[in-house]
Structure formats: structure tokens, C-alpha cells
Amino acid sequence: MYVYDDFDRTLVEERVHEFRDQVARRLSGELTEEEFKPLRLMNGVYLQLHAYMLRIAIPYGTLSSDQLRTLAHVARRYDRNYGHFTTRQNIQFNWIKLKELPDAMADLARAGLHGMQTSGNCVRNITTDQWAGVAPDEIEDPRIWAELLRQHLTLHPEFSFLPRKFKVALTASAHDRAAVKVHDIGLRMHRNGAGETGFEVIVGGGLGRTPFIGKTIKPFLPRRDLLSYVEAIMRTYNQYGRRDNIYKARMKILVHELGAEKFAHDVEEEWQSIKDGPLALDPAVVADIAARFRYPQYELLADNPPELARAREDKRFRLWLDNSVANHKVTGHAIVTLSLKPEGGPPGDATAAQMDAIADIADRYSHGEIRVGHEQNLALPHVAQRDLPALWRALDGIGVATPNVNLISDIIACPGLDYCSLANARSIPVAEEITRRFHDLDRTRNLGPLHINISGCINACGHHHIGHIGILGVEKNGEEYYQVTIGGRADERAELGTVLGPAVPYAEIADVVEGIAAAYLELRARPEELFIDTVRRVGVDPFRERVYAAR
Amino acid sequence: MTSPLQQKLKVTGPVVITANRLGDGAVVYRAADGTWTKALAAAAVVTTTPAALELLRAALSDKLAVVDAYVAPVELTPQQRVLPGNLRERIRCSGPTIALPGQG
Numbered sequence: 156m157y158v159y160d161d162f163d164r165t166l167v168e169e170r171v172h173e174f175r176d177q178v179a180r181r182l183s184g185e186l187t188e189e190e191f192k193p194l195r196l197m198n199g200v201y202l203q204l205h206a207y208m209l210r211i212a213i214p215y216g217t218l219s220s221d222q223l224r225t226l227a228h229v230a231r232r233y234d235r236n237y238g239h240f241t242t243r244q245n246i247q248f249n250w251i252k253l254k255e256l257p258d259a260m261a262d263l264a265r266a267g268l269h270g271m272q273t274s275g276n277c278v279r280n281i282t283t284d285q286w287a288g289v290a291p292d293e294i295e296d297p298r299i300w301a302e303l304l305r306q307h308l309t310l311h312p313e314f315s316f317l318p319r320k321f322k323v324a325l326t327a328s329a330h331d332r333a334a335v336k337v338h339d340i341g342l343r344m345h346r347n348g349a350g351e352t353g354f355e356v357i358v359g360g361g362l363g364r365t366p367f368i369g370k371t372i373k374p375f376l377p378r379r380d381l382l383s384y385v386e387a388i389m390r391t392y393n394q395y396g397r398r399d400n401i402y403k404a405r406m407k408i409l410v411h412e413l414g415a416e417k418f419a420h421d422v423e424e425e426w427q428s429i430k431d432g433p434l435a436l437d438p439a440v441v442a443d444i445a446a447r448f449r450y451p452q453y454e455l456l457a458d459n460p461p462e463l464a465r466a467r468e469d470k471r472f473r474l475w476l477d478n479s480v481a482n483h484k485v486t487g488h489a490i491v492t493l494s495l496k497p498e499g500g501p502p503g504d505a506t507a508a509q510m511d512a513i514a515d516i517a518d519r520y521s522h523g524e525i526r527v528g529h530e531q532n533l534a535l536p537h538v539a540q541r542d543l544p545a546l547w548r549a550l551d552g553i554g555v556a557t558p559n560v561n562l563i564s565d566i567i568a569c570p571g572l573d574y575c576s577l578a579n580a581r582s583i584p585v586a587e588e589i590t591r592r593f594h595d596l597d598r599t600r601n602l603g604p605l606h607i608n609i610s611g612c613i614n615a616c617g618h619h620h621i622g623h624i625g626i627l628g629v630e631k632n633g634e635e636y637y638q639v640t641i642g643g644r645a646d647e648r649a650e651l652g653t654v655l656g657p658a659v660p661y662a663e664i665a666d667v668v669e670g671i672a673a674a675y676l677e678l679r680a681r682p683e684e685l686f687i688d689t690v691r692r693v694g695v696d697p698f699r700e701r702v703y704a705a706r
Numbered sequence: 707m708t709s710p711l712q713q714k715l716k717v718t719g720p721v722v723i724t725a726n727r728l729g730d731g732a733v734v735y736r737a738a739d740g741t742w743t744k745a746l747a748a749a750a751v752v753t754t755t756p757a758a759l760e761l762l763r764a765a766l767s768d769k770l771a772v773v774d775a776y777v778a779p780v781e782l783t784p785q786q787r788v789l790p791g792n793l794r795e796r797i798r799c800s801g802p803t804i805a806l807p808g809q810g
Contacts, residue, residue: 236808
């Protein structure tokens with residue numbers, strides 16, 4: 156966990172007072188909607204189809220059990236008993252009343268939670284690997300650097316009115332679980348020949364209506380230069396990014412239009428003028444932040460305790476263990492993913508009762524810590540392997556032990572037209588129907604890792620371009636249609652998917668997904684060849700022929 | 707943002723004025739007496755561009771009760787029942803099409 160100091164607490168509390176006053180002035184008519192809207196957006200408050208929506212940041216995906224209990228309390232007291240975890244390590248409440256928002260924010264602030272920089276044209280919540288600090292393949296804990304950037308960029312006056320929103324993600328593992336290549340700035344930690352750690356800087360990635368995979372403009376940036384280099388990128392964007400056309404305002408368009416080389420050149424020029432100034436990082440500052448990340452006192456335990464071997468005799472436990480439990484950097488421990496993708500349920504939603512129960516379970520089995528991943532699942536980062544059987548029973552009892560992590564029913568989906576005022580088509584019922592079609596675990600496991608991403612409009616909150624199977628909802632003559640792509644991926648080999656064929660109506664989209672799954676089983680060279688590798692090897696055409704032949 | 711009054715409006719069928727209520731964001735419709743109602747059945751239905759513009763102008767001048775007023779299509783059944791005119795409006799009128807978690 157990260158321990159906030161008085162400065163952070165005061166900042167969040169002052170924001171609550173300020174917002175309470177703004178809401179009162181809006182309700183009295185002193186502020187017009189035109190005046191109030193940018194103020195509410197600075198606090199993560201949107202107006203959706205049926206109600207206000209409050210988006211709360213979960214910086215680098217780390218939550219304490221007390222924070223999760225606070226989220227449960229907000230869901231229960233101010234909303235409708237549930238919340239929705241998003242693809243950017245945020246949580247959204249869908250039914251908040253404007254007049255109750257200041258009280259909800261005050262309750263959140265007491266737990267160190269807020270909605271600052273979860274909307275508007277500023278640097279959004281900085282995201283990272285949900286396994287940060289515990290992943291065995293990690294170079295170092297990336298949250299230290301995420302927190303450093305958060306402190307520097309939160310309410311930074313120069314970057315509070317950017318041409319458009321700005322997203323930063325970082326990872327310190329060889330396997331990218333944070334989708335850094337589809338962010339405005341993606342940072343990957345590497346170790347150089349001298350054993351020093353630094354950052355590969357990737358810029359201009361993003362999805363939405365004009366998707367791009369980011370380009371590396373700095374293969375290795377020393378740690379001391381992180382703030383100055385990021386600042387140089389943002390200054391370059393702030394100066395040259397387009398403010399005249401919202402569709403061309405993201406940094407990815409600037410990088411694309413200038414070309415990565417010219418963009419890198421301009422950044423370099425700016426950077427040279429500031430790199431040895433006050434932004435050069437003092438190791439003491441970094442050490443101070445690092446010291447605020449508290450790790451549990453792990454017990455000295457051996458891997459594979461006898462309790463596990465006995466419990467494995469239960470097939471249901473074994474399936475879950477093989478699917479949802481990952482190796483930990485400390486022996487005798489494990490990282491456990493909690494699937495928020497039940498059969499027939501909305502992806503990423505958790506009820507207040509589940510949140511409370513998970514908080515209690517985290518206190519008992521994970522040193523009071525919970526993680527939130529961009530795949531819209533939760534994780535418990537510090538579980539002793541000997542506790543896994545008891546933990547599984549507890550998680551199974553509250554419906555978050557479906558052993559479908561990374562399988563076809565572990566769907567990423569935006570809220571879509573059921574909630575969102577921007578959407579053209581529904582996402583959630585499509586996801587729910589697909590999970591019903593693939594409820595048979597043997598069939599699902601036979602398909603292997605396979606990610607479906609669904610967005611209800613071109614803004615791509617469901618990251619459909621980088622789904623192994625991507626589904627984009629569109630409207631045609633007043634009807635919902637869905638365009639399907641295959642071959643996208645979000646990891647260190649990120650790629651955009653290719654369109655499979657003409658869009659299909661709502662009633663047929665689950666059939667198309669079943670058709671793609673059947674085509675894969677027919678086309679794969681051997682059972683171990685993953686879906687994404689089969690697509691890469693054979694291309695899209697054989698899938699198209701099989702899926703559309705029957706149509 | 708362009709005011710809805712400045713946007714080109716061409717009414718070719720029955721329409722109502724809808725908005726979200728300021729205090730809680732609830733979907734509401736403009737009634738003939740100038741109040742806002744949650745019941746689509748109680749909304750004022752008009753069928754011409756001038757009539758829609760007049761209703762919209764009145765709705766937009768009410769800056770305290772609602773947010774984002776606009777003209778939305780409706781359908782009239784042979785029995786003159788008012789139904790939402792497209793999927794988005796159906797969902798606004800009836801709520802999400804899915805079972806909400808944590809209810810009951």
C-alpha cells in the first residue's frame with residue numbers, strides 16, 4: 156500500500172469543500188450548466204443517459220480493504236448497490252444524485268479516494284500492471300514511478316487545459332499487462348548492459364476513432380530524467396496539438412502527422428533545455444516515495460504446501476487454481492485473480508455486498524490489499540499458498556471464482572448504450588449472451604486464452620481494436636449492428652485487429668463469435684497454438700471464409 | 707457546444723422535448739403546462755417544426771430544472787399511446803435492458 160501524507164489529504168479535502176460550494180451554486184441557479192459542466196468534469200462527474208455518473212480513480216490499481224469498504228458504502232448509500240470497474244483502473248457509480256455528490260465525495264475523501272483527473276482534458280489516472288510489486292518477472296515496482304508522475308502531474312497548471320485528454324501507463328515486466336502501447340505515453344522499464352534500470356518511452360498510441368500503436372522515441376531513458384522527459388513530451392503536445400478539431404486533438408494524431416522522428420526531435424530539443432534543471436530527479440525524492448509503499452511482512456513459506464496437493468483432488472478447485480492463480484515473487488505465495496465476469500452478468504461489475512466481502516477476505520488472506528486490473532477483474536496480491544483452498548471457498552461463495560480468467564468469457568466491455576450517452580449500441584447484453592454461449596468450461600478451456608473486447612461506439616472504451624476478437628457496436632438505420640475484428644492484441648506485441656467482414660445485427664453477433672471459435676478449432680495447427688497465433692499464421696481470410704460462408 | 711436552437715431541426719413526425727433533471731439526472735419530458743414529468747405519456751407531443759421549436763425554446767429557458775433539453779422522436783400507436791421513437795430513447799425511457807447487479 157502507499158501511505159498518503161498530509162499534503163495529499165488536505166488537497167483532497169479542499170477539493171470536496173470546493174465542489175460542495177459549486178454544487179450548491181449550480182442548484183441555486185447561480186452557476187449555469189455551461190459554467191458548471193467543466194467544474195464537475197474536473198471531479199469525474201458525467202451526465203449519462205439516466206443519471207449522473209461518478210468516476211473515481213484507483214491510482215495504479217492499488218486499493219486497501221478500507222478503501223474498498225468505502226466504495227461499497229458509496230454504492231449502498233448513494234447509488235444502487237453496485238459499481239463498475241473500468242478499463243483504466245477506475246470505478247464508476249451509475250446512479251449518483253447531484254445533490255448527494257458532495258457527501259459521497261466527502262466519504263470517499265476520508266479514505267483517500269477522489270475523482271480528480273478522471274475526466275476532462277488533463278492527465279488522467281496513471282495506470283500500471285495490477286501485479287506491480289509482486290510479479291516474478293518484474294524489474295522493480297512500477298508504482299513508485301506512477302506515483303511520482305501522479306504527484307507531478309496532478310493539477311499541474313501547465314497541463315490542466317491540454318488539447319485533449321492524456322493517458323499514461325507503465326509497466327516494469329517483460330509481459331505487458333498494462334497495454335502501454337495504446338496510451339499517449341507508454342513507459343516500459345528495462346535494464347541496460349550496466350545493470351541500470353530505465354524507461355523505454357513510447358508515444359502516440361491510442362484507440363478511439365483513429366487507432367494507433369505507439370512508437371518508441373527513446374529506447375532507454377535514465378530514471379533521473381523521467382519527469383523532465385515526460386514534461387518535454389507534454390510541452391511539445393501542448394504547443395502543437397490541435398485545439399480546433401476535437402477529432403484530431405489527441406497526441407496520437409500529432410505524432411502521426413509530424414512523424415515520430417520529427418516529434419522525437421522536437422521533444423529532444425525541449426528536453427535538452429530542461430533536463431538538468433529542477434526536474435532532474437533527486438534519488439532522495441524517489442527513495443522517499445519508494446519508502447511510502449509498504450509491503451507486507453511475508454511469512455517464510457515453501458512453494459506447493461501439502462494443503463494444496465490435497466485440495467487439488469477437488470476438480471472445481473483444481474480448475475480455479477490452474478486458471479486464476481499466478482506465481483508470486485515471494486516463495487510460498489501467490490497472486491489470485493478474482494473474476495468479475497460471471498456467466499450472464501455485466502463485465503466488471505461488483506455489488507456492494509461483494510465489495511464488502513472481498514475487503515474482509517483481503518484482510519484475512521491478502522494483507523488488506525486488493526488490485527484492480529484494466530481487464531476489469533480484481534486481484535489479491537499477497538496470498539499464502541496454504542490459504543488458497545480456504546480462499547477459494549470464500550471467493551466461490553460470493554461469485555468471484557469463475558475459472559475463466561483470460562478465456563473467451565473473460566470479456567472486456569464498456570457500459571454501452573445501456574448507460575452511456577455517447578454509445579450507439581449496447582455492449583453488456585452482447586457480453587452476457589457470449590458468456591452464456593460459452594458457459595461450458597471444457598469447451599472454453601479447449602479454446603485457450605482468447606480475449607474479446609466490446610465497445611458500444613467508436614470511442615473504444617472497451618478497447619475493441621486490441622481484442623483478439625474485437626466487437627464494435629454501430630447504428631445502421633436505427634438498428635444495432637456489430638463490426639468484428641480479429642487479431643488485435645494489447646500486450647508487448649500490441650497490434651490492431653483486422654475487420655473480418657460486414658457488420659451483423661444484434662441477434663447474430665453471438666453466432667459470429669461462435670463461428671470464429673469453430674473456425675479456430677479447425678484452423679489451429681495443434682491444440683497448443685493460441686488463437687492469436689493461428690490468426691497471425693493463417694491471416695484473416697480463412698476465418699472470413701468460414702464465418703461468412705454460412706451467412 | 708452549439709445550442710439545440712441553432713441546430714437545424716426538421717420535424718417529420720411526432721416528437722417530444724426531453725432532458726435530464728438537474729438534481730438527479732432522471733429522464734424527464736416537457737408537459738403541455740410547462741412542467742417536467744417522468745411519464746412519457748404525459749409529455750406534450752407536437753408534429754411540426756415550429757411547434758417543436760417553440761416547446762424547445764421554452765424548455766431551454768428553464769435552466770434550473772433540467773439539463774440538456776432536446777427534441778426526441780416518439781411513435782403514436784393507433785390508440786394514441788406515446789412510445790419512444792428509437793432504441794436510445796427506449797432505453798432512456800425504460801432504463802437499462804439488462805438485470806442490474808445488487809438489486810433485491
